[in-house]
Amino acid sequence: MLTRIDHIGIACHDLDTTVEFYRTTYGFEVFHTEVNEEQGVREAMLKINETSDGGASYLQLLEPTREDSAVGKWLAKNGEGVHHIAFGTADVDADAAGIRDKGVRVLYEEPRIGSMGSRITFLHPKDCHGVLTELVTSAAVESPEH
Amino acid sequence: MLTRIDHIGIACHDLDTTVEFYRTTYGFEVFHTEVNEEQGVREAMLKINETSDGGASYLQLLEPTREDSAVGKWLAKNGEGVHHIAFGTADVDADAAGIRDKGVRVLYEEPRIGSMGSRITFLHPKDCHGVLTELVTSAAVESPEH
Structure with a gap:
């Protein structure tokens, strides 16, 4: 079951400049940074609030590490902006399987x-009314009951 | 102070079809619907989780009521997808003034x-790394202390 907005993924050309924009404009601070070589991104997570399922909602700022990564290609086509949205679940495997069974491409x-040791998958935006949609289970233990 | 992701605004061609997609795919139910003639949209709010500042995070599905509305023009250019993101604050006037003073166009x-009697404003996406950004104060009384 999807129980929170986990994050909004925002593609940018320069991570440091964009982090600085969010810090100076809104006061949002960096909670975590990492490079994900498989995804081809350097990223910063800004924690905005905690959520009623015991998780949290973040902005995820994404700079491509190579032009041929998914985010690199997207950025070349679209320019900076919202790249994807992510819902949090205690069991990404079960939710992905259930959604696949409904005919949505996983x-x-x-x-x-994914970020911070989470386990993630994506749904095809053409099956989701134009929205690239991610499902996330945090690395921290989540109870399947909540 | 911005204390939550209030909502993600998603533009769609047909509100009923899109609501049905979110219901059958994820189990998200409609919390509220309304028509905002000034904004030129018919919208559905799907409540995803509550937030640590006493508010909540929603998906806001938006169908234009006329082609020359902001969302109608955006949809004609971009197709369905994420239109804007919104941060919640107890005092939209103070935050908007502070952000304007930093040189961001309000x-x-x-x-x-805005939705459900809230008070809203928007920041120019070209000043926000490509992200159309809304600030929202809910109609329900919010304490300025949290």
């Missing part, structure tokens, strides 16, 4: 590693 | 009425 056969 | 002179 982009990975098995979930992969 | 689109309304004074906040206008």
Whole structure:
């Protein structure tokens, strides 16, 4: 079951400049940074609030590490802006399987590693009214009951 | 102070079809619907989670009521997808004034009425790394202390 808006993924040309914009304009601070070589991104997570399912909502700022990454290609085509949205779940495997059974294309056969050790998958935007949609289970233990 | 992701605004061609997609695919139910003639949209709010500042995070599905509305023009250019993101604050007037002082263009002179009687304003996407950004104060009384 999807129980929160986990994050909004925002593609940018320069991570440091964009982090600085969010800090000076809104006061949002960096909670975590990492490079995900598989996804081809350097990213910063800005924690905005905690959520009623025991998780949190973040902005995820994404700079491509190479032009031929998914985010790099998207940025070349669209320019800076919202790249995807992500819903949090205690069980990404079960939710991905259930959604696949409804005829929505799930982009990975098995979930992969996302920000902060989470397990993630993506749904095809053409099956989701134009919205690239991610499902996330945090690395921190989440109870399947909530 | 911006204390939550209030909503993600998603533009769609047909509100009923899109609501049905979110219901059958994810189990998200409609919390509220309304027509905002000033904004030129028919909209549905789907409540996803509550937030640590006493508010909540929603998906806001938006169908233009006329082609020459902001959302109608955006949809004709971009197709369905994420139209804007919104941060919640207890005091949209103070935050908008502070952000304007930092050189970011605030689109309304004074906040206008948004979903569920909230007071809203928007920041120019070209000043926000490509992200059309809304600031929202809910109609329900919010304490300025949290």
